[in-house]
Amino acid sequence: MKLELRDYIKIRDFIYKHSGLHFEEKKIYFVKKRLSIRMKALAIESPKEYLWLLKYGDPDGKELQELINLLTTNETYFFREFDQLAVFAENCLQEVCASKEEKGNKTLRIWSAGCSTGEEPYTISIILLEMLDRYHSWDIEILATDIDTKVLKKAREGIYSRRAVKDVPEEYLEKYFIKNDDNYRVKSIVKRPVRFRHLNLIDEKKMRLIKGIDFLFCRNVLIYFDETTRISVVSNFYDSLNVGGYIFLGHSESMSRISTAFALRRKNGFIVYQKVED
Ligand SMILES: C[S@@+](CC[C@H](N)C(=O)[O-])C[C@H]1O[C@@H](n2cnc3c(N)ncnc32)[C@H](O)[C@@H]1O
Secondary structure: OOOOHHHHHHHHHHHHHHHOOOOOHHHHHHHHHHHHHHHHHOOOOOHHHHHHHHHHOOOOOHHHHHHHHHHOOOOOOOOOOHHHHHHHHHHHHHHHHHHHHHOOOOEEEEEEEOOOOOHHHHHHHHHHHHHOOOHHHOEEEEEEEEOOHHHHHHHHHOEEOOOOOOOOOHHHHHHHEEEEOOEEEEOHHHHOOEEEEEOOOOOHHHHOOOOOEEEEEEOOOHHHOOHHHHHHHHHHHHHHEEEEEEEEEOOOOOOOOOOOOOEEEEEOOEEEEEOOOO
């Protein structure tokens, strides 16, 4: 397949508009490879024709979804960024739960935004099982969302390879997984509070419906967006969080150029971001 630069730009601008995924000019070969998979499946020969199909022949967005599923980067694993999770477990979680309990509020709402194949929300679920006093007295929901429908299917299944669980402490591996040949199946007690939903983070209307979040994990997702999209997504995150709630970004992602609304908290040498006022 031949992909002229000007056609590439039109296609990648269309993708950006609908997903926030930002591909620079040098990513032409990455995008071209994925485009050619879809074009082959549809027996379409020219990129122009494919773009026409995306724009005018795909009213329910099915083809766009197929393409997005190929363009996302879904790398993830259990207990990724362990030290940051320790700060969540030992500091932030304890603080928020104590403050809620004091007010007689026993609900806990956590959001894993860009959850990929589910390792992150299930990790959070394990941490809660381990760290919460009187776990069963809490009403817990872990909302786990992604734009990619293919990863959500795998996440719901909850079956993982040895590689995905490599950083799970041995004790938790035995306690929270069922080993079957080379696979590890997440136990139902871990799955129970997790709700997987399809959500595009640039869909402002849907984003505005998500409220009352105590902890928001959006790790290793914003790197795929440009600054304009990051600013707008994080502004919606801010509105979704409760006062006192925390947001966790990936270690290579800093809030400094995105938002000044959050208070910076230093905990165990880590910087975490907290919403302190509405
Ligand atoms: C690299 S994974 C990160 C997974 C996990 N948060 C972690 O840190 O291990 C990035 C995920 O963000 C999702 N993503 C990218 N753009 C998105 C968008 N506009 N809306 C929702 N999810 C998106 C991708 O589908 C992918 O599964």
